[in-house]
Structures are given as structure tokens and as C-alpha cells.
Amino acid sequence: MTPSPTERVAELLTGRRYRRLSQPLQVAGLTFDVAGAFVGLETAADLVVMVDTATQGERKALQQIEGIARALDVVRSRRSLTTVIVGPRPVGRSMELLSQVSRVLPVGEAADEADLKDRLAILLPLVVPVSNPASHDLGTASEAALANDPVALALMNASASGENAVRDLFHEMLAQSLRVADDEDAADAS
Structure with a gap:
């Protein structure tokens, strides 16, 4: 059985410097029903929230993200908010409103692992190829x-x-x- 798109995103992030937060997400005493939430470890201070527009719908996803952004402001959090959108990409005003309160990474139904990595590249550590010093002598x-x-x-x-x-x-x-x-x-x- 192939994993769902939300599970694929979760596997990719937890495998690379992110810890999955328990559900439902709680910020400033408020509860948010999102598809997943992750916090960056080490030097990554991001709060990554995953919404599934296929199951939640565009409007509810927008409400959840706006609420999380407001709650983070109330507690004066220094974490940047990143929204990973799984499912249909919001259009028009919804996408504009989301991008005003968070960094938005729509992954849709990413075709394969490489495509998913490309869409989430900004969250993943940079892989630097090993150089061969002898070739530069x-x-x-x-x-x-x-x-x-x-x-x-x-x-x-x-x-x-x-x-x-x-x-x-x-x-x-x-x-x-x-x-x-x-x-x-x-x-x-x-």
C-alpha cells in the first residue's frame, strides 16, 4: 500500500532535522486541527504546518493557518511559519492570504520522491557533494x-x-x- 501524500511529507521531514508534534496542534492554549505539524531541530527554527486541502477544504485550511499565525504573534514566537499544502493548490485570494502570514509550499500530489524533495527543498538540509581534492591539484x-x-x-x-x-x-x-x-x-x- 502506498503512503498518502501527507504521510510522505511527514516521512521526509522527520527524516531530516524535523520533529513531529502531537496532534491536535496546540499554540497559546488554542487547538488546531491540521494534517501535521513539525518543529525544526538544531539550527532550523521553523514551525512547519501541513494542511490537506483535499480533506479539509481550502477555506478551513486558510482559517487554521491564519489562527496559528495569530497565536504565534500573541506569544511572540520567533519561529517562522511554513505551510505545506497537500492536495489541490489554493487559488486567488486564498493563496494571497496564506502567503501574507506564512511561507507557502504547495506540494499537491507530488509524483515521486524526487519531485517531493524538490518542492520541499527549502526546508531540507543542503547536500554538498564530496569533492576530490586530487582533481583540483x-x-x-x-x-x-x-x-x-x-x-x-x-x-x-x-x-x-x-x-x-x-x-x-x-x-x-x-x-x-x-x-x-x-x-x-x-x-x-x-
Whole structure:
């Protein structure tokens, strides 16, 4: 049996730096009937509320989110409110009102796991690919390519002495180039 869209969202968030809150959601002594609520762990201070417009309807979902936003304001919460909309995307005025009180991420009926991750990417930790330092070693294959360019090779050799050596050499080469150009212009003018 395939999990429902709300269960898929819940699995994705709880697997990545979010803790699911008990239902019904309670904020400032008020109770809210939402499809799910999650709070960010570690550095993520988000309160993520999931509404299912297919079962709740657009109007009730809007009322719930507006109520949660007001309750957070009353208790002076510093948590940002994010609304994940599962089911039909609200249109027109409803979407505008939702976006005034929260960040809105409509996931609809996300086709597959990759699509769901794309739609919720702003909530998920960034996955940085592991780099291979050997592939960026300029002292190997690149050195052969630089052998044909005396300027690049000279700058590469100066880099062994540090940033200041490269900067000084570059300025010296630039000044020499400008002097040669000025001398050629003077010769052409005479």
C-alpha cells in the first residue's frame, strides 16, 4: 500500500532535522486541527504546518493557518511559519492570504520522491557533494597545459611564494605590458 501524500511529507521531514508534534496542534492554549505539524531541530527554527486541502477544504485550511499565525504573534514566537499544502493548490485570494502570514509550499500530489524533495527543498538540509581534492591539484595535469603560456606559468610559480608574490608579479607584468604598448604608440606617432 502506498503512503498518502501527507504521510510522505511527514516521512521526509522527520527524516531530516524535523520533529513531529502531537496532534491536535496546540499554540497559546488554542487547538488546531491540521494534517501535521513539525518543529525544526538544531539550527532550523521553523514551525512547519501541513494542511490537506483535499480533506479539509481550502477555506478551513486558510482559517487554521491564519489562527496559528495569530497565536504565534500573541506569544511572540520567533519561529517562522511554513505551510505545506497537500492536495489541490489554493487559488486567488486564498493563496494571497496564506502567503501574507506564512511561507507557502504547495506540494499537491507530488509524483515521486524526487519531485517531493524538490518542492520541499527549502526546508531540507543542503547536500554538498564530496569533492576530490586530487582533481583540483593544479600541480599535475594543469601544469602541462600551462607550459605553453609563459604568463600563466610565471604566475603559477609565484603562487608557491604566496598571494602577495602573485599580486606583485601580476602588477609588474601589467606595468611592463603598458610600457611596451606606450613605446609602440610613440614609435608609430614619429
